[in-house]
Amino acid sequence: MWALSEAGTGDLNSRVVIVGAGHAGGSAAAFLRQYGHVGPIVLIGDEPLLPYQRPPLSKAWLKGEADAESLQLKPDSWYEEAGVSLRLGGTVVSLNRGAKTVTLSSGEHLPYDYLILATGARARALPIPGADLAGVLALRSAADAEALKGALGPGKRLAVVGGGYVGLEAAASARALGGHVTIIEREPRVLARVACETLSNFFQDYHGARGVTFELNAGVAGFEGAEGHVTGVKLSDGQVVACDAALVGVGAIPNEELARDAGLDCTNGVVVDIEARTADPFVFAIGDVTHRPLPLYDRQFRLESVPNALEQAKQAAAAIAGRPMPPHEIPWFWSDQYDLKLQIAGLPFDADRQVVRGDVAAAKFAVFHLKGDLVQAVEAVNAPPEFMAGKQLIAKRTPVSIEKLANPTISMKEVAA
């Protein structure tokens, strides 16, 4: 069904190799087929699993509300039907751009016409004593989530190192399962790098009211253990937070080594253009591993999100299939914790003022970040209209009335009109 046509020269017949079978890589294969690409596609992943959704790992999956099958992007049968050839449990050890081949750990050489790097990012490890004890966990993959799930339950004590989204989501799930949670954060507030102070304080209070304890301004000196298993997290001031397991969520590092070794430009991620192409016209990079242009904000940045993975998967697939580029999207993110739905659109670059709309105490509000009277970003808690309208305002670049924006009795339709 997907055999090369006799002509065999068009881009739709090209041979595409995708390195990385995560959300980005799996989606690129799917979009190529949607766009009429009929040439061979090889999808290589280092995990022994078909592409799956990672966001639920810290939420529904951890709480036992989703199973492995429901997390899969496509069912097993799709790959054969779509003619996508899989190399799961294998890694690419080298890329030869001159010969247009990649070499797998098995020794197999795969030629390509177009290469898509979708190697993602890995959890940053803490180089401190005890980090290799059993029970010191990360949360990035299904295997990680499986290990963490085993450590949660009624009365179980979880120490979370790092008050970022992964840590907060896992904390909410651990509490839902009846466990005790302490979040240890180096900065004076949680979400310090990724959210404004209003949001940080709100989330800390919300978690605190649901039994999570916090150690802020706290450095971590090491992990303590007994018989090879973690028993506590030792803080810089000497205090020990006793635990049955420790989750380290202190950011991610892009898996850019393959690209860098092949001479491609990397700066906190593989540098790509607005079509997800590297400086090599036959090599694309997509998803968490990329350092990509953000035209709206006039800068390059590395994003870690599913919408980013999908947007760039579409760009690479459209470029290879010779389709018009999809429209640029506003970066956006979401997080579910307890009964809270956090939706964020845009990034607060160059913002010079914040407008809070709604009632923080009632857990229904949004923080708008503006540059003059232009909305740069919005962080919305249980406030979908603010998120949706905010996203449109960011895209349209039309000035808003600060007075109307700050007044929740005036609808977002009117504010955005």
Place this chain on the structure above:
Amino acid sequence: MAKITYIEHDGTDHVIDVKPGLTVMEGAVKNNVPGIDADCGGACACATCHVYVDDAWLPKTGDKSAMEESMLDFAENVEPNSRLSCQIKVSDALDGLVVRLPESQH
């Protein structure tokens, strides 16, 4: 299995057997129907799984939650029969369901 027909904006139709318990969105995504991206995987956070439900089927697809209502309020090309397909659970009662996809998602 419930037979669901997804009709793309250009008229291309996809007839798919969807397992009860999945959502109408999942039936599309797992079968690579173009036009339903479902960025958020069904968290009702993105409105990229917008569909029009054939009028005859509207009563059977259930009511919209407040969350879905307010997401749809700001989606593009919204009609009275607009739904977010991640919020419609498939059951045997939906065997034969027809949904159309909006232009804005393609």
